[in-house]
Amino acid sequence: MYTFSSKLKTFSYILMLVGVLGIGYGFFAAPKTIQEVEAILKEEESHHEGGHEAAAEHHEAKAESHHATTNHEEVATNTIDSTAVHAEAVSSVKDTITETTSINHEEHTSTNAGVNYDEANEHLEHKEHVEHVFHQLQNKPWAALYVACIFFMLIAMGALAFYAIQQVAQAGWSPVLFRVMQGITSYLLPGSIIFFLLLLVSGFHFNHLFIWMDEKIRATDEIIKGKSGYLNFPFWIIRALLFLTVWNLYRYYSRKNCLAQDESNDNSFYKKNFKLSAAFLVFFIVSESIMAWDWIMSVDPHWFSTLFGWYVFASFFVSGITTIQMVTIYLKSKGYLENVNSSHIHDLSKFMFGISVFWTYLWFSQFMLIWYANIPEEVTYFVTRINDYGITFWGAVVMNFIFPILLLINTDFKRIYWIIVMAGIVILIGHYVDFFNMIMPATVGDRWFIGIPEISSLAFFLGLFIFVVFSALTKAPLVPKRNPFIEESKHFHY
16 A cells, blocks of 8 residues: 655645745735726836837937037028028918918817827727736736646546546556556546636636626627627536536546456456446547637637647646656655556656657647638737747747657657656646646736746645645555456566
8 A cells, every 4th residue: 555655745735835825926916906007007118118218319319419510511501591581481471371370270170179089099999908908917817727727637637538548448558557547537526626616716707717708798799799609608617517527427436446346256347447438438539629619719719720629638638648657657766566667667658759749740730720821810829829928839849849759759768767757847847838828828918927826826736736646546555456457467568
């Protein structure tokens, strides 16, 4: 039996405590009034103008010195000509005054009306801009919490999908890892509860993460109005409740059957798990795509991609497999999982490498097709991310493709623990950044930066994840006893 070490438990507590404090600070520091946002914008404008003043002053001084000599030379000539010009000008002005007086009187009224209209229009645009920035800054702690919450929940979901695939495939190599997979999937329940609460909070308008929920926008935006049959809060939240419930029920009963198989005299519970896993995977394929549309893609309700469901799946699937690998290596380093050998580690590394390449294929396919077609309502999605999120946008490609290729393409490297751990850390950070890129541009726009809310949210959910997963690992033996393929798995060599 595994024993949850006091050091690791204390570490998880510290992460959660620091996370809660930082999350609280993020909400406290967010602007509460429009006036605060106006003050922020004025300060930004002053900084922006200050950056140009030095260059402008230098340019003006140089221009003045150049014109000084020229003006000095022209003074004499202008003085001589001025008398004759003056006499002629006086006569011309007298004739003109009479004509312009009546014209100016007529134009005065229309000009004033135009000026008043322009001023009103500018005032309205300024007011809308300030309100938009206000919503973005208020969204920042909510969005940071949302990204970290969905990321860790979907890590557990990725591990659950991988576990179900092993059951249906009747894989002979993986049963010695089933308890690790079940431990990781145990996070799905608390993660789902917190996530569902976040969805409810969004639906009750405590934040502006999903703009299609705003009644004013729904009434005026034709695209969102056309999607209202699908994108409406009651139907949306019912779908979320259905998906989370079914996923957690499968997780609960599959683990229950697996534990019951240890005490059984036949393979009845194993066969039940096979059928249950097959049915779950059918449901999962459909629900995963809809989940990606509902919880991630709908933050950009004007944009859609037919590849998006697969793209999101590849991201959290490889994250789940990587987490299985990381937990397995940790337990091995503590003297557990004696039946797990280098061949098991090698196979998990192959999955890490292969799904990273699969993610890259989907990333490039989605990006290339939309960018090449250059349809404004589609390409805007990537233009926004490249212009405002260039570091994280291209950084995700480096971390999720280039690093796995360099570190895991070699067969020998797939068995070396420190290389695998390094690759795993980069992959997990890279896919957090991937989720960050999917959600933040639509919720906080160009007001983003990695600050206290983002780091604190990550710390809290990481601490909770560690505590739940390693607590679950203490509840049952780490090696299944009566799985039909357990002996094959113990002696697996590649």
